[in-house]
Amino acid sequence: MKIKLKINDKEVDGSKGESILTIAKRNGVKIPTACYHSDLEPQGSCRLCLVHIKGREGLHTSCSTLAEDGMEIITDSSEIRKLRKINLELLLSQHIEQCSDCNWSYKCKLLSLAKEYRIKINKFEDRKKNFPKYQFGPSIIFDSSKCIDCKNCIQMCKKQGVGFLTTEEKNDFFQVGFSSKECVFCGQCITHCPGGAFEEVDSITDVEKELADEKKYVVFQFAPAIRSSIGEDFGMISGSIVTEKIVAGIKKLGANKVFDVSVGADITTIEEGGELIERILGKKDLPMFTSCCPSWVRYVETYYPKFIKNLTTVRSPHIILGGLTKSYFAEKQKINPKDIVVVSIMPCTSKKYEIERKELYFNKLKPVDYVLTTRELSRMFKKHNINLSKIKDEKLDSPWNDYTGAGVIYGSTGGVTESALRTVYEKMTGKKLEEIEFKSIRGMKGSKEVKIRIGKKNIRVAVINGLGNAKKLLEDDPYKYDYVEVMACPGGCIGGGGQPMPVNNDIRKKRALSLYKIDKKWGIRMAHESPLVKLMYKEFFKNKEIVHKFCHTSYSPKEKMNIIKIK
């Protein structure tokens, strides 16, 4: 139902059920917030988004007050400004400012509000100055001294179906604490934390050391989802495609080669498609689950080990490509694989954990040595005065530069499935797939479905977007599907826990759309039509053993993670 209301004497339209804040934002009216995030139920805890409503006593939080027809709202007054100022001071009185190495840095809402409202940041002695830092596995740091107690992380962790983060009473405060549930390292706590209290475990220091070591041959490879997101960190609009700029930037950092993980994705597609065909024909362990999202894999291994057999054994794209760099490429270039350092730029915090999995080692080598998140790469660029928006394009390095459209769309929810189906259809039927775009599994819905007739078989496919939607599928009836894709992060990798901040559904849509645009314009849009992939199967993947060594892995129930207290 449409409603009309007035905000600061200007008539605006809205719909019933929308909050005052939502309507104000859409109409360009700025209302300050700290705890608000459009992905979450309003917490109403920061008390900054206060407004007057004519005819109602007192002040109201616009995030949690629904707009009504005929409402007259005032979003600014001297009283409102004074109260916002006090509450900002109180919020900052608990928060230790570590702006220089914060994920928010110059995009920090708290800092810009502090300037706007002329706050004395240190009006009170910091309440949390001795609060500890915690590390979860090799992925995530929680610096509780920066936490402003909005509890967004707890809500998001619950929404992800994990519930590792919880409220705990400690020293007379209800604070963010840890339950007995296992963290899966998705990093959504990071992207939903307004205080910058959550961050990735730093790998920049190590990577810089490797870059400075002349004996090392440093190879960077970046994920499909990076190219349409990292521009945001350099003032470009969401969805700006900057593939060649990333290459140029990384070259400036001193890397020997820059490769594209989309090539690895094409190989994943071939192997995963092949495995799906085998399983469908053999009616074995269906549905088959995707496995390129390590948080999803960890979720299955920890919470639903009975479904481990359903995970495809195919390695994720960057692991395959890293392995090929240290074997095929090393041999061609006559470089000792031990001297090669592979650095993956990932939209993801969980990939930092994935590369430590012993199951992935080959010849005692890690296929990938370090993972930097998109944000970490931005930080490195900035440190070296590399402005991505101004840098001149450079081309990717051979041989891992010849990818397909199918590889690129891996970065979005539904992309893995779409790529696999394109290949599976043509391989199973020997016919050309006419409609290669699977529109019903694109987009930001939490769970999506597609049925496709391949030869005599009806293949039923589910796409789960956001880990929180996986539980329902697993517990309802997973067996009605043949193939299930799960991406832990909302939107898939483009919305990953390692991606630029802020993020919301509008931003995710733009990032995803750009990947589909690349695919649409690409000459080759099927993994199995890639000349490079064909060459690899001819030259390198000569037998099953080699394919297995580089392209497949195994899973098992996992040990409990240790939470390490840092200070």
Add this chain to the structure above:
Amino acid sequence: MNIVRKIKEADLKGRGGGGFPTGIKWELVKKAKGKKKYVICNASEGEPNVFKDGYILENYPKEVINGINIAADFISAEYSYIYLNKDYYKKIKNRLEDIIGNKKIIIFEKKAGYIGGEETAVCESIEGRRAEPKKKPPFLTDCGLFNCPTLMNNVETFYYVSKISKGTYQKTRFYSVNGDVLNPGVYELPENLTMVQILRETNNYPDFDFFVQAGGGVSGEIMLSEELNKPVYGAGSITVFNKKETDIYSLMEKWAEFYHKGNCDKCAPCREGAYRIYEMIKARNIDMEKLEDIFLSLKKTSFCSLGRGMPLPFESLIKKIKK
């Protein structure tokens, strides 16, 4: 005559502190649409120096349960709950269960601190979540426990409903009288008595210079002896302080500590404000500008009424006593 008409004629108002007209509340729940409805008897009484609900439960449990049953019948409740604070749970749970017999009343032990008594927090707690207040509206009468229309009254209110239904209500209420008095205790006296009358009637009127805290042992307002010619509001407590012998700082420190430890830490003004008030008072180093800012924010921007009411005792004490 229908029970609500009787309640309205008796002009019964909620005795938990809010003072909302009981009859109107009952009608709202009765009229609200919902397949299931619930009654909750709030026996969370958790403020220092207020203990009349415990007294009533110990001495008149049958009347209270009768009141709950009347309410449950009236709104056709699926279940009724008695939300009982820890101490009372230990002491009287068994006796209550004997009286309840086969009626559909569930005794629920309150696990949370002070904030656990706020009505939306009570519902959260019974539903198995952390006791934390929820945004109003929706009000409980429309959307309370398990998102169903819910009738929540205080122990004393149910006690008087029972009296009203029997025609024995005589417009009395329960007063907790304590502090520097000779005869502390709970007294049932007419509701329109002034505080002076209450203190005299109970042989507690001091013969020294004094002030009182009225309506709640922490949240109550500070009143000087010359201000007591009016009834007591809130939870009906009167705590007497010997003006000469009371250390104002330790008194405020007690309140501040209670608020700091007992609030739910959800919203910034309450969580950080209560902590800073406590910090300043404990250090006996009050920055009045900071304190006034915090009070202003608490009154105007706190999530729930607990936070909004926090400044009252401090402000009244500072204004009236500390010159």
